[in-house]
Amino acid sequence: MLFATFLLGASAITCPKDEVEVDGACYPETCVFDGTVCNNKGKCEDNACVCDFRYLLSDKGCYPTECVDTLSHLCSDHGTCVYDDQWKIYTCDCEEGFMGFGSSCVHPNCMKDDAVCSYYGECADDENGVPHCVCPYVTEGEYCERCSDVAVATADDRCVDPTCMTEQPDGTSLECNGHGYCFVPNVDDDHTWMCICDFGTFPMNSGLSCVSLMCISDTAKEEICSNHGVCLNDKCACDDDYTGDRCEYKKKDCGVDEEFVEGDCVAKTCISSDRDHNSPVCTGHGKCDDGVCQCDKGFTRVGTNDCVPESCINDGRLCPNGYCSIRGTSGQCVCNDGYYGFGGVCYPESCITKKFTHNPPLLCRDRGECDFDMGICKCDWLYGGIDCGDCGVHSKLLHGECVPDSCLSSVSPEPVMCRGHGNCFEDSYLGVHFCSCEQNYVSIDTDTCIHKNCMTQRPGGDDFGTECSGNGYCDNNAGACVCDPDFSGKHCEEKKCPSGQKYVYGEGCVSTRCITKYSDGQETVCGGLGDCVDGKCVCRGTSIPYAGACVSQACLNGNPDGPVCDGKGECVNGVCRGGK
Structure with missing residues (x-):
């Protein structure tokens, strides 16, 4: 019994004046409707209901917005708010004799042309309880449809x-x-x-x-x-x-070379070309002194009449490919469409390869120069493409790099730089590229490095002549000649010839009767001064036949019967060798 009494005493709550108890707590009367706080659709703040989203405060609490009219009445006090399952919305279910009109329930006596009292008045009951339009003083008529005399x-x-x-x-x-x-x-x-x-x-x-x-x-x-x-x-x-x-x-009469500006006569040479500023005199950031603008601190003069922020000058030009936005005493370049701004410079987006957070963007892959005004990359001669990402017409891609054609050999299906045994070297003075060969390799062209063992020495000279006598190719890694069919020898210098003929370097198969052999093993056709015709030497120029060969008169010392070189040497290419 004592336990029950204690519970009863604990549940009793006495609320202050103008407040009522709801669920064991006191709330202002202005927030309580039908024993609930804001119809359970809002919160009580500062003695008033703050309704949830899609709810409005009416004279009966928080209700869906579709049911609260402009005077904060629920369905104009002539209906109830119901949910329409078909249209999934709330709507007013009006009393008999009233019609739904938006969030209101209106009597037909107040409706005309789909408007309640012509939008001016209010629908209210008269002393007999009959609904009618109550018009403001500026309108009159049954439906407030006319303007009053006032x-x-x-x-x-x-x-x-x-x-x-x-x-x-x-x-x-x-x-x-x-x-x-x-x-x-x-x-x-x-x-x-x-x-x-x-x-x-x-x-x-x-x-x-x-x-x-x-x-x-x-x-x-x-x-x-x-x-x-x-x-x-x-x-x-x-x-x-x-x-x-x-x-x-107030207007003034100004001189011929002056213009009336801001209440004073100013030299025309100080009037800004761009007048879209607070003041047209020196762009609003300087004073006119003897017809020339003297700019404020932080500004510089462009021409005689414009003072612009120093931060907007780039390469002596005012915001190339943009415009200078001035705020107070400072300014910055705002780039045109298609340009990217960094550090006061407007870079063409079409030239940008990569952007960085703290550094200027990379242009044209660092393989050329960007024409800022045209917005195009002018690539170095090795490169091509819109952003210089391709190789140019005079180079090819090799192992991820563009290599000049002048350094590429074509002995294999794929191009090879310097036949695989050299590097491409640039002579910046002459503006050419050529192969710089490895040790034991010699350059026979700008694009070819050949192993010394494959080179045929030119007759009578110390320099290297032809790769594998022109009758094969060099296995550059092995340093040995790979001869064509019918050729053999270290330098592919020997060829299988018909009977009675022998292969002579540079001449082919020649009759043995026309071959002149020297003490050093060198062989020539007709002593190098004639041609072999039908197995006989036919001498050229002033040379004369001698012992089956052609000999220069200098080697005979004026004696056609010999001996050659007075018997003390041999005639090689028209000159005595070994004595005279």
């Missing part, structure tokens, strides 16, 4: 209080000066009107007129066009002796 009809057929009409210079009147609409802020006092002004306008005349901010010279004094003009079409139309955006300057 109201003014606007161009869009609205009825407004005359206090909202502003007289124009031409004698006509416009609602809120043509820049807003007339509104009753207090429904309990429909004789108190004010203008709701459009954006960019300012309320004047105690809120009964709206004037463009472009015409307001002093908002505190409600001064229009400096009291020296009228506002027409959002611009000041100044009196004859005044000028300026707000008629703030």
